[in-house]
Amino acid sequence: MGLLRYIGKIVSGAWTIVLGYTVTIPEIFRPIKTVQYPREKLTMDPAYRGHIELAMLPGKDGHLCVACGTCVRACPSHVIKVQGVKPGAMGAKAGVSFLIDFSRCSLCSLCVDVCPMNALRHSMEYDLAYYSRWDSVIDLIARFKEQQERG
Amino acid sequence: MSANIAPGLWNWLAYWLSEEVLVAVVGLVIVIALITVNSIGLIYAELKVAAHVQRRPGPMEVGWHGWLQPVMDAVKLLGKELVTASAVNKPLFIVAPAIVILPLLVTFIVIPFGKTLIIRDLNMGLLLIFSFSALNVVGILVGGWASNNKYSLLGALRSVSQCVAYEIPILITVMSVIIMTHSLKMSEIIAAQDRVWFIVVQPLAAILYFVASTAETNRLPFDIPEAEGELVAGFHSEYSGMRFALFFLAEYTNMFIVAAVFTTLFLGGWRGPVLPGPIWFLIKVYALIFFVLVARWTFPRLRFDQLMTLAWKVMIPLAMVNLIVTALVMKLVQ
Amino acid sequence: MISSSALNELSKALGAAEVHATDYNRTGSHLDVTVAGDGLRAAAQTLQGRGFFLEDLTAVDHRTHREVVYRFNLYQGPCRVTIRAKADEADAVDTISDLYPLANWMERECHEFLGVTFTGHPDPRRLLLPEDSDFHPLRKDFVVPQEALAPEYHQD
């Protein structure tokens, strides 16, 4: 009896080894699943939250930021710096400088949530790497103008 | 005067150009080339097998489908600094990689690649292979000890006990083949498989040899001497550059030798239809290695004591039974 | 859900010095009592005898004094008992780590962050903070040292 159990254990153990092979060997002949990153790129889902940028609205020239500073206060990591000027005595304030330090941003979307003007949205950028900490400071106004020029 | 020298020179030249020496020298060159090419090929195969098992393409950048990747790796390793930690035992530390690789070179003397493609068809061929490939473990022990690293030492100790445990089932299973061939000569073992391969006659011995030899080569699931999850890199934790590469080379060469012996013992060596002998030999060897490669990417690693249990409580009894049965049958057939 | 009479009985058994009104749906605990300094171990023993396990252990800095808050619960169903123990003038509370091994680490954490000493703790070393730290960062009077604050990003 003991001998039979001993042999049974060996045989069943060996069988699970064979089962393991039956999983992995067929996989060799199946097509590849991975994306060859620098050569091919995935398109990001429209919902993807990259770093923030100023929203571009069709039929509108400029951005909507009025430099109210709500996003500055909402930001948990004190990433945002906004400066605005009043163009004249009457008109509303407009943001002239909107800096974010992306290296400290945690992409929580709180600033987008609180913006009363809906001036902010998330960009689609995901492969960002910098040589210097300076480079991670993004001027959103300059970025907005660049995008506008490109159309 | 020139007349006196000429015959001497001629004799001297004739001696050095004699078939025997020529075969030895050319053989050595070929062997060194072979182990390098074999290792590079196997590293490439490993990278690609691992990748495709995991549904990735593997290396694709250097050369067509990345075939130059292992070559580039070798170049990189050549260019690397040979770090010697201050607390190591320097002479032993330096000599260990050589101890690992040199005995493996010797074993190539008797590997029969083809009917005549064998450096020396020694009478004690099989014995020579086993005695020299067992020396491999001395290098590992020396390297692990000399590293003065606790992980390395643990790896080295494990390696020794593993090798001791698995040499025994290997030798016993081989014995049951030798009983049938009445010879340790490689060519005669192959000749004995004229009608039928020994894998058909001795299936259990073949399986046992395959498992035990995988353990001998420290391949997963038996790679406990270098278990990276536990011992970081085991016995070669402290090695870098070409010294590390030599350990690597030894591992892949060892795999080749083990598969070559399996082919000789159980798969009829170079025998096969249509294609020439050496090609058949290599096909069989690499087909076997393929299974060893896939095993690494399929199974978890055994624990140290389970490895010993497998050797002493499963493999050795089974090998003994196999040997006894073989001996009895041989006696009865006579 | 546990009946109020059972809770009354339990609070008596715990020797509660003070029973706080609590609403499970609002605060998350069924019973909320404060025990007097030396009554803590007795209360913990009582709870252990009734099959309660230690769920949480922390302290609150009330500026004037520290209060250690223990939470016990039952595996069978929710019956969360909050026990509060006021640390004495020397910021000391009896340890319960011999009763509940879990309390060992929780008390160590509590000690290093809030400066509450657990009398009789077998291993009062620092756990998460550096071994030589002499500050208690969760105390309300703790001022973050200037050099520990993140430098401005422009100074690269």
Add this chain to the structure above:
Amino acid sequence: MSITDTSNVNIRSIETDRKISRGLSEQSFWLNLGPQHPATHGVLRILVRMDGERVVEAEPVIGYIHRGHERMGETRGYAQFFPNNSRMDYLGALTYNHGYCEAVEKLAGIEVPRRAVFIRTITSEFNRLSSHLLWLGAYLMDLGAFTPFIYIWEERELINDLLNHVTGSRLTYSYNRFGGVHKDIDDQFITGARAFIKRMRKRFKMYNRLVTGNVIFQARAKGVGAIPKQRAQAYGLTGPCLRACGVEYDIRKKEPYAVYSEVDFDIPTGQNGDAFDRYMVRFLEMEQSLRIIEQCLNRLPNGPYINDQAPRDLAPDPGEVFFAFESPRGQVNIFIKSDGTRIPYRMHWKNPSYTNLSILAELMRGQFIADVISIMGSFDLIIPEIDK
């Protein structure tokens, strides 16, 4: 050769050293597992005293990445703590997010629309699934099998794509908001989720063939690191580690939050409390998660996904709340005390990995070094969660 020389090892306490070395052979030595070690999955360091291959005494040394989350919680507004949730437990970010929201909503008395609760449950369960999947791969990698680690990424990728479509992130989600969620789910998500459930059920069979039944895996996991039920309870283990010991304790069942009281699911439990049981509990839990998601998808109500009336700048009335929820690793306790200002007066988190780790020292005594790795792997430790 100085194997007994401990001068180059950072000994934590010479006292402990002396205590341990009494009655031991001269061969025993200290070994530093970590903070940089392939099997510790982060900067966990375990100082072990070894006698040959056996561990005599082990002591986890933690705190290498302590960032002071509790202190951060006490210096910033309620909503500003969202990003911190996912930095504590990066694999169960959504469950943490969900739990934190529920706790604060309880404290401030914010109503949550039904649809939002369903969405939270679905996303939390997806997160639990992806966390368990990663654990499965990482555990097997500790045991030396590399390939399952790659296979689980395929499933995780699908989950991440689905969650990315809703939350906009792939790992450190801050998706839940007080009074609801950040973004509604759409038909693409629902069809994707249904397809995923169907596919996942097939993949479980593959994992069973490749891993569960494998003789080597069973040898490495069965009977390894068995925790007696009493010890598990004494150390206050939670989550799969406790359930593997046969205690049927799951916050989702015992103190249901979200919609867990309305959906039908089981709590898988083990018997022996060993690594294999922990594996099985997690494995079966994944199937239960699929069940929960399926039921939630079937019953998903229409309506708003966020309570518009919820105040932006939260300043709850003075009071305190204790809230427990089930993260993939076990019970997380949140204790928030408000003094009526916009910043919490006291915020305390009890993380399951932290309490689970405290039993490790006891569990490792007398084990093989290889088993130590297996035990650690089976605990599913998340180091940022331990170090807070």
